[in-house]
Amino acid sequence: MYKSFSMELAGRTLTVDVDRVGKQANGCAFMHYGETTVLSTATASDKPRDGIDFFPLSVEFEEKMYSVGKIPGGFNKREGKASENAVLTARVIDRPMRPLFPKDYRNDVTLNNLVMSVDTECRPELVAMLGSAISTCISDIPFDGPCAMTQVGMVDGEFIFNPSQKVWDEGDLQLTVASTAQKVIMIEAGANEIPEDKMIEAIYKAHDINQTIIEFINKMVAEVGKPKHDYTKFIIPDEMFEKIKEIVPPTEMEEAVFTDKKQEREENIKAITERLEEAFAENEEWLALLSEAVYQYQKKTVRKMILKDHKRPDGRRIDQIRPLAAEVDIVPRVHGSAMFTRGQTQICDVVTLAPLSEVQRIDGLDENITTKRYMHHYNFPSYSVGETKPSRGPGRREIGHGALAEKALVPVLPSEEEFPYAIRAVSETFESNGSTSMASTCASCMSLMAAGVPIKKMVAGISCGLVTGDTDDDYIVLTDIQGLEDFFGDMDFKVTGTKDGITAIQMDIKIHGLTRPIVEEAIRRTREARFFIMDECMSKAIAEPRKEVSKYAPKIIQIQIDPSKIGDVVGQRGKTINEIIDRTGVKIDITDDGSVSVCGTEKEKMDEAMHMIEMIVSDFEEGKLYEGVVISIKEFGAFVEFAPGKEGMVHISKIAKERINRVEDVLTLGDKVKVVCLGKDKMGRISFSIKDVPANA
Numbered sequence: 001m002y003k004s005f006s007m008e009l010a011g012r013t014l015t016v017d018v019d020r021v022g023k024q025a026n027g028c029a030f031m032h033y034g035e036t037t038v039l040s041t042a043t044a045s046d047k048p049r050d051g052i053d054f055f056p057l058s059v060e061f062e063e064k065m066y067s068v069g070k071i072p073g074g075f076n077k078r079e080g081k082a083s084e085n086a087v088l089t090a091r092v093i094d095r096p097m098r099p100l101f102p103k104d105y106r107n108d109v110t111l112n113n114l115v116m117s118v119d120t121e122c123r124p125e126l127v128a129m130l131g132s133a134i135s136t137c138i139s140d141i142p143f144d145g146p147c148a149m150t151q152v153g154m155v156d157g158e159f160i161f162n163p164s165q166k167v168w169d170e171g172d173l174q175l176t177v178a179s180t181a182q183k184v185i186m187i188e189a190g191a192n193e194i195p196e197d198k199m200i201e202a203i204y205k206a207h208d209i210n211q212t213i214i215e216f217i218n219k220m221v222a223e224v225g226k227p228k229h230d231y232t233k234f235i236i237p238d239e240m241f242e243k244i245k246e247i248v249p250p251t252e253m254e255e256a257v258f259t260d261k262k263q264e265r266e267e268n269i270k271a272i273t274e275r276l277e278e279a280f281a282e283n284e285e286w287l288a289l290l291s292e293a294v295y296q297y298q299k300k301t302v303r304k305m306i307l308k309d310h311k312r313p314d315g316r317r318i319d320q321i322r323p324l325a326a327e328v329d330i331v332p333r334v335h336g337s338a339m340f341t342r343g344q345t346q347i348c349d350v351v352t353l354a355p356l357s358e359v360q361r362i363d364g365l366d367e368n369i370t371t372k373r374y375m376h377h378y379n380f381p382s383y384s385v386g387e388t389k390p391s392r393g394p395g396r397r398e399i400g401h402g403a404l405a406e407k408a409l410v411p412v413l414p415s416e417e418e419f420p421y422a423i424r425a426v427s428e429t430f431e432s433n434g435s436t437s438m439a440s441t442c443a444s445c446m447s448l449m450a451a452g453v454p455i456k457k458m459v460a461g462i463s464c465g466l467v468t469g470d471t472d473d474d475y476i477v478l479t480d481i482q483g484l485e486d487f488f489g490d491m492d493f494k495v496t497g498t499k500d501g502i503t504a505i506q507m508d509i510k511i512h513g514l515t516r517p518i519v520e521e522a523i524r525r526t527r528e529a530r531f532f533i534m535d536e537c538m539s540k541a542i543a544e545p546r547k548e549v550s551k552y553a554p555k556i557i558q559i560q561i562d563p564s565k566i567g568d569v570v571g572q573r574g575k576t577i578n579e580i581i582d583r584t585g586v587k588i589d590i591t592d593d594g595s596v597s598v599c600g601t602e603k604e605k606m607d608e609a610m611h612m613i614e615m616i617v618s619d620f621e622e623g624k625l626y627e628g629v630v631i632s633i634k635e636f637g638a639f640v641e642f643a644p645g646k647e648g649m650v651h652i653s654k655i656a657k658e659r660i661n662r663v664e665d666v667l668t669l670g671d672k673v674k675v676v677c678l679g680k681d682k683m684g685r686i687s688f689s690i691k692d693v694p695a696n697a
Contacts, residue, residue, distance in 0.1 A: 003224055007216045009033070010150075010162035010209070012122060014216075016134055018224045027139025027226070031131040035119035037067075040131025041112045044141045048106030048232050053292050057098055058110045061089040061128055063365050067118045073363045083364055087399045089125045093132050096178035096186035099510050100144045104234040109141060118365050120165045126151050129178070130213065137217050140226040144512065147185060148213035149178045150206040154194070159202055161209060169368045175199075175505075177206035181214050183513020187493075190407040193457075193501030196523050204516065236293045240286050244293060247279055248272050253301045260314030260322075262344055262433050262483065263386060269298065299488040306467045306485070307476055313484050314343075321462070321480045321529055326442070326541035328450040335553040336451020338541070340443035343482060344433035349443035351425050351451040353553045355599035357589045358422045374413055375424045376406035378440055384429040401437040402427070405461075408441045408496035408504040409448070412456045419454055420556050420597050434482035435463040437506075441496045442538060449542050452549035458538060459503060461496035462529040464522045465489040468511060477521050479529050491518075495526035499534070554587075556599045557606055563594040565617040571645050576616065579644035584609040612643035620648065620686045622679035625693065630671045633663050640675060640688065650675060654689035 002020035006013055015032040022028030025041040049056050063086050065072045065079060072079055082090070093111065101109070113128035129149040137146045153163035154173035168174055173194055178186035184207050191199065256268035273294050280286045286293075305311045310318060322343030331337040336351035360372040378401040382389045394402075405427060413423070425447060427440035438461035445459045465481030468474065468490050478485055486492050490511045496504040502523075507514075514522075549555070561569070569590060570577045577588055586600035586609045596613055600606040620626070628640035631647065638655065641647040650673075655666050667673070675688040 005216070005220050005223075007212070009213065012162070014130070016131075016220065018138060018220070025135070025139075026141050027135040027137070029131045029134040029138070031127045031134075033119075033127045033130075034122035035117060036122040036124050036127050037115075037117035038124055038127040038131050039112075039114040039116060040128060040135045041110075042132070042135040042139045042141055043110050043112070044139075044229075045108040048234075049108055052106060053234075053295070055098065055101055055103075055105050056108045057094065057101065058108070059090040059094040059097075059132065060110065060112045061086045061093070061125070062112065062114045063124075064115055065363075065365075067115045067124070068365050068367065070363075083362075084399055084403065085125075085364055085366070087396050088403050089128065091396060091400050092125075092176055092186070092188050093129050095188075095508050096147050096149070097132060097136065097143075097145075099185065099512060100147060100180070102142050102144075102231070102233075105142060105231055106234060107141075107231060111136065115365065120367065122162070123151065123165055123168060124365065126162055126176075129176075134217055134220065137221050138225045140229045142228045142231060145180070146214050146217040146221070147178055147180050148210040148217065149176060149186075150209045150213070151176050152202045152206050154202070159205060161206070165366055166368055169366065173202065175202055175206065177203050177210065179207045179210035179214070180513045181211065183515060184519060185509060185513040187505050187507040187519075189502070189505035190410070191497075191502050191504065192411045193498055193503060195501045196527055199502050199505070200520060200523060203519065234289070234292065236289055236296060237286075240289065240293060241297070243279075244276060244297060247276060248297070250301060253297060254305060257298055257302055257313050257484065258305070258311070258315070260316075260343070260482075265313070265484065266386075269294065302484060302488045303467050306478065306489075307469055307474070310476070312478065314482065316480075318476060319479045319525065319528075321532060322482070324533060324537040326446060326537045328446055328542045333552050335550045336447045336449075336453070338443050338446035338450055339430075340439050340446065340538075341431075342435070342439055342442075342480065344431055345436055345439050345482075346429075346431040347436060347439040347443040348428045348430055349425055349440065349447040350428070351423065351444070351447045351453065353421045353423060353451060353453075353549060355554060355556060355587050355589050356416065356420055356422055356591075356597060357587065360422075373416065373422050374406065374410060375422075376402050376409070376427070376440075376444060377424070378402035378405060378427045378429070378437070380429045380432065380436065384432040384436075401440065404437045404494065404496075404504055404506050405440040405444055408461055409444060409455070409459055411503045412459055412498065413448075414454045414456070417595075420558050420595075421453075421554075423448070423453060432483070434486055435461075435480070435492075435494065437461070438463050438494055438496065441504075442533060446538055446542050449545040451553065452546040454545045457498040457500065458534050459496055459498055460530040460533040460538060461494060461504070462526050462533060464491070464493045464495075464525050464529075466491035466493070466509070466514075466518060466522070472515050475518060477518065477525055479525050491522070493522040493526070495523060495530070497527070497530055499531060554599045554601060555603065555606060556597050557610055558595060558597050559610065559614065561594045561596055561613070561617045563592065566590055566592075566594060568616050568645065569596070569613055576645040580609050580612050583612075583644075588613075612646075615643035616646045620677045622677050624677050625674060626677065626688070627672065627674050630667050630669055630673060633667060633669060635663070638663050638667050640673060648675070648677075648686055648688045650688045650690055654678070654687070654691055657691045 017030035027042040152175040153160040153171040172192040174190040325341040425444040441461035465478040584605040628642040632639040637651040
């Protein structure tokens with residue numbers, strides 16, 4: 001017999017069935033929100049994984065096409081690798097939950113979310129987030145929860161909590177907030193230039209809703225929750241730490257990490273580790289823990305330097321940004337390029353423009369999104385951090401970083417009507433030491449402007465870090481964190497935006513949440529830093545979008561035709577449009593609303609193609625002059641083609657002013673001739689005349 005729990009959430013009923021299915025998992029929640037159904041499970045291995053010094057958590061979001069009544073595309077007709085949306089959803093679930101597991105937990109844990117039914121009024125992503133939290137909380141897996149998530153949309157300045165898919169896609173805000181019972185633990189946002197105060201208001205309204213969900217989860221745990229199991233703890237013995245400090249005094253560790261050169265710092269730590277390995281050569285137990293011990297020693301040293309001494313490893317002030325540099329046109333012949341450097345973080349971004357026919361096709365659960373016109377891809381090669389390993393294609397981190405930079409720039413892109421191009425930006429990481437996703441935002445903004453994309457405003461991004469003490473009031477916020485401060489700190493708070501508002505947020509933390517003063521200070525700091533980066537660096541490299549696209553980029557001209565004439569332009573089985581393409585070498589895109597785009601590199605050929613299309617869709621008017629080619633000669637006259645599939649007949653009596661016996665005496669196949677439309681003849685056919693063309697035409 002299973003148990004069912006329900007609550008009202010944002011005007012809809014959330015129901016969780018426990019012990020109905022998935023009973024062999026450590027925890028299972030069969031989630032129903034409206035008619036959206038997600039099966040969420042939490043499973044842990046019995047023993048820790050050998051030879052690792054991290055918590056092996058895996059989060060999956062499985063999109064099943066049957067959930068929306070579709071059969072997957074492709075030859076296999078079954079779901080393949082996770083979509084970009086699935087990867088991003090899994091990351092959003094992972095980020096707030098990971099810090100709530102014990103820091104020394106080494107058992108494999110998998111949180112799986114199977115999307116079985118989708119009600120467009122209730123987004124499955126939200127249901128999966130709640131399902132993962134609930135299934136973990138009621139399981140026997142050690143977890144310092146509960147946590148809860150709420151999503152916020154905005155239409156006409158009004159917040160909508162847990163919005164429908166349509167509101168989420170089309171509104172001005174896409175905000176996800178995760179909370180514990182006390183604090184905000186994760187923020188993810190995409191926004192249409194939302195002012196900072198408005199964003200903070202939305203965050204804490206979502207936080208308040210999360211408290212009602214946490215109360216609901218606590219009731220479930222009290223009734224059906226399992227006792228948490230014991231696990232093998234990985235604790236560094238106090239006597240080992242004391243011995244390490246004897247061999248490597250704190251002042252020496254400070255000197256080792258106190259440098260702005262990443263390679264130098266790594267060499268210092270390597271030398272220290274080798275000394276300790278030699279010292280502990282006879283103690284196998286301590287040798288096995290040495291890597292973790294050195295990590296913790298570094299972490300304590302860096303945190304103490306920052307929190308107590310206000311000293312950063314590279315000597316910067318707490319609110320100081322690393323040295324900045326920016327340049328455009330670094331790569332020849334591409335459509336647009338820019339490089340942005342901040343300290344030892346360096347990104348080169350390259351923009352490619354293409355006709356709208358090259359937009360990305362999306363076969364997913366969201367019926368509102370079937371294509372993506374702007375694509376931002378991020379690459380992180382091993383050489384950027386001085387390592388060597390083969391490239392296996394983009395991982396979840398690369399997909400996430402690309403999506404964040406993409407989200408940052410979408411609000412300032414021109415519409416398809418204003419700029420009828422598909423746009424791809426690729427961020428290549430040349431060097432990495434903290435916040436490459438924010439450097440990608442800056443580099444791609446400049447690259448778009450260099451490519452002649454008429455973006456509405458400049459966008460920049462920056463990340464703030466955090467080091468906390470023993471109390472909520474004991475903390476320090478760091479502007480522009482480098483890799484070491486991210487690694488040993490408590491927060492990576494990334495914010496992008498224009499001077500008028502925020503376009504994206506991504507907040508990762510390693511502690512059990514942030515107080516409101518910390519959130520407000522981080523948002524304020526990132527605003528100040530964005531302005532500085534735009535004014536002092538980016539605008540000096542390129543202040544505004546170029547007026548024209550690169551000479552290497554395709555050119556596009558557009559016209560609007562009557563949708564009923566689309567068939568005339570396309571022709572039977574595409575014969576007409578293909579003939580235009582063969583004659584001119586252009587690309588032609590036609591949308592269902594009659595928007596026609598002609599893309600090419602030679603203006604004359606583009607104009608020729610456009611003229612043909614205009615001729616095909618135009619109705620012949622009496623008295624109007626036309627130009628065409630003789631394509632057929634008969635005894636009674638000649639047929640003139642004005643465009644593929646568009647032709648008319650000139651009677652033999654209308655060819656010359658004098659009487660002629662044979663059409664061939666005056667005209668030859670392929671002749672270009674000017675004609676004037678005479679209107680309809682007695683049989684209702686359009687007739688033309690060569691002899692009546694005005695002499696000066």
